[in-house]
Amino acid sequence: MAVRSRTGYYQQEVNRTAWEVPERYRDLKQVGTGAYGTVCSAWDRRMGTQVAIKKLHRPFQSKLFAKRAYRELRLLKHMKHENVIGLMDVFTAEIALDRLRDFYLVMPFMGTDLGKLMKLERLSEDRVQFLVYQMLKGLKYIHSAGIIHRDLKPGNLAINPDCELKILDFGLARQADAEMTGYVVTRWYRAPEVILNWMHYTQTGKPSSRFVSSGVEEKAKRKLTFFSLLAVDIWSAGCIMAEMVLGKPLFKGSDHLDQLREIMKITGTPAADFVVKLHSQDAKNYIRSLPKVPKKDLHSLFSKASSNAVCVLEKMLLLDPERRVSASETLDLPFFSEYGEAEEESEALPYDQTMDNTDLPLDQWKRHTFTEILTFRPPRDSKETSL
Known part of the structure; x- marks a missing residue:
């Protein structure tokens, strides 16, 4: 019928x-x-x-x-x-x-996304500049509404043939998702504080991570008195920009602990004042057990990039989220000076x-x-x- x-x-x-x-x-x-x-x-x-x-x-x-x-x-x-x-x-x-x-x-x-685009071609610095500028404008807008993305990655950045970019799936990565599908936030772009703050050891001694639900909730505010919630997205944005410049992911951890090790090879092991601010005793013990590694010079790591581009990465890829720049502050850096149009960098009505x-x-x-x-x-x- x-x-x-x-x-x-x-x-x-x-x-x-x-x-x-x-x-x-x-x-x-x-x-x-x-x-x-x-x-x-x-x-x-x-x-x-x-x-x-x-x-x-x-x-x-x-x-x-x-x-x-x-x-x-x-x-x-x-x-x-x-x-x-x-x-x-x-x-x-x-x-x-x-x-x-x-x-x-x-x-x-839109036609494609940044992940697919990066597989097809190496991006020139001009294109990196234009795409990162758009990503940060979008983040500034989302953040101004009180929304945190929590799962920013190349596959969530849609791009049309004119190289115009739109952020997808903002504010949807919630605790419930992992329970429903076993899917969790993509590890390579995950902020170190998210891994550290939800580091819970099982009886076997292996770490497992829990993720706070999205949205500026009271529960999250209490848990993250130290961590700026918005800084989670800035870290991911820094990882994405680094991948655009390098042509490959910057931190390619095989599990949560390996992810932290990969991060600290570049950021260096954190100072005592950072460790004190961590909530999880397991995380504190883990960090204290690590051999001391100095911070790498990003200029040597990104030798082909301009110093203005590296300056952006240095301010976004800081281990301590309290010291990371906001999307709004990043847009004011010299790297984006030719695009700086304040009227385009609008804010949202609160959600x-x-x-x-x-x-x-x-x-x-x-x-x-x-x-x-x-x-x-x-x-x-x-x-x-x-x-």
Whole structure:
């Protein structure tokens, strides 16, 4: 029996999954898939442009999935910056809340990401400068909203053919994710304080790391009295810039402890004042047990880069997060002087995180999500989200 679609919608099978989308979106082709959903490219006949449509994987199968889907929708609706992925449309073929099973997010189609780009070619310093400038502008905007990315890596930096960059998946790396899929933040770009502060030893003596959930929560604030939460993203940004300059990852640890060893080969082993500030006794003992290594000179490590480029790396890749620069401060460094346009380096309206810290039943998350879908208004200035 043929399934009737809602008026103005049609059905198409994509990789053995039924997609039900408005007539305006045509020529669906799968371009990516992950734990939480599948992404297709499509032609938007109304706008005359290519878009990316994400179908979330069973968003209402559990309270955890429903809360995550709600959060992703709210975050995307909030973001209105040229270097951060924003929402062009959101839709569901269902017209009644009790029948809501799926919904779809429409975003700009970018074409590639920094990880793929770096595999294809070695980037000139001019391009490194332009891409890092855009990444930091995006980070400044996200941070000003009170959101921490926590999983910044080359694969989360989308790039279009004009070398314009947008940050993806901000604020979504939560504790719940690892419980759901076994997936944790990519190790090579992870800030040392995240590893150190969640270093818990099991009976076997092997370390395991727990990760605090995203969002500036009271629990996190108490745990991270010393650590600037935003500095976690600055470290990742420094690792990404270093990889762009070197043509290979800077810290390629095989496990958590090896990651720390790789980091300290370059930053040097920390001074006593840093160790004192650590919360975990295991972490303190571990650091104190390490042989003393001096800090490496980054100018010799990045010998082909300009001194202005190395200056940026020196300020971002500091072991002590209290001493790391902010995204805003980094943008003022000489390396970015030719791009310094203050009006473009905008800040966001604060993102209301009240709901992020609530525990609601599944049907309430579903109702809130349905309300967010129904109240969505496409951006008036399409330049905000669409390239």
